[in-house]
Amino acid sequence: MHLDHDHTHHGAVSADAHRPDGTRRALRVGLGGPVGSGKTATVAALCRDLRDTLSLAVVTNDIYTREDAEFLLREAVLPPERIQAVETGACPHTAIRDDISANLEAVEELEDTVGPLDLILVESGGDNLTATFSKGLVDAQIFVIDVAGGDDIPRKGGPGVTTADLLVVNKTDLAPYVGSDLGRMARDAAEQRGDLPVVFTSLRSAEGVGPVADWVRERLAAWTTVQVPTG
Numbered sequence: 001m002h003l004d005h006d007h008t009h010h011g012a013v014s015a016d017a018h019r020p021d022g023t024r025r026a027l028r029v030g031l032g033g034p035v036g037s038g039k040t041a042t043v044a045a046l047c048r049d050l051r052d053t054l055s056l057a058v059v060t061n062d063i064y065t066r067e068d069a070e071f072l073l074r075e076a077v078l079p080p081e082r083i084q085a086v087e088t089g090a091c092p093h094t095a096i097r098d099d100i101s102a103n104l105e106a107v108e109e110l111e112d113t114v115g116p117l118d119l120i121l122v123e124s125g126g127d128n129l130t131a132t133f134s135k136g137l138v139d140a141q142i143f144v145i146d147v148a149g150g151d152d153i154p155r156k157g158g159p160g161v162t163t164a165d166l167l168v169v170n171k172t173d174l175a176p177y178v179g180s181d182l183g184r185m186a187r188d189a190a191e192q193r194g195d196l197p198v199v200f201t202s203l204r205s206a207e208g209v210g211p212v213a214d215w216v217r218e219r220l221a222a223w224t225t226v227q228v229p230t231g
């Protein structure tokens, strides 16, 4: 299988940590996962948690609508000019992996119009367990599943669960109602993922998105120390 090792055909900007003027570009983090697992809710909570200390923006990929972007606008998680919707048509998966041009254009436009940015969150339209982002589009990816989707999802694996840089198991508040065994989900995830991190969240609880926000801050710290600006 071709795993996008060569990104030169996407142009220099995405493969390189710098913009044409030599300033460091934003860290791009993708969020994928099944329909309704809590991707938009996670993006909204991350914006609220990070917006006072970081300059950030969001790109959403909806199938036929702008629902995710409209939710984020309505909730006013960021100023409107920092939220961009890409309408992906029938296959959101394609737009984040195979034909990333519309998404690349959106992230680059955000950096041009509201930049400089520290962080851009890219939400994929809800898809199945195989939805992963091209490395030409994002620098790191988060895969969001939820306990109501079945506690056998980590055991079954799939590229999202197995390879994402962070696996989020959301809606832990619902575990008692749907009979999901969180301990088993944690063990199965660890077996599939080795050392890759897994966090459990409930956006209905006080701790909320905290573990995901901590992970993003760590990634950003690594990004800003390693990638020294040349300009």
Ligand SMILES: Nc1nc2c(ncn2[C@@H]2O[C@H](COP(=O)(O)OP(=O)(O)OP(=O)(O)O)[C@@H](O)[C@H]2O)c(=O)[nH]1
Pocket: 033, 034, 035, 036, 037, 038, 039, 040, 041, 042, 068, 124, 125, 126, 127, 170, 171, 172, 173, 174, 201, 202, 203, 204
């Ligand atoms: N109980 C509970 N509900 C949650 C949690 N997180 C999100 N939800 C709810 O789950 C529903 C779906 O959340 P979204 O954030 O829209 O999910 P999504 O993954 O963005 O969905 P699509 O973009 O349509 O694939 C919404 O009604 C949320 O309020 C949680 O931690 N606990």
Ligand SMILES: [Mg+2]
Pocket: 039, 040, 041, 068, 123, 126
């Ligand atoms: Mg969504």
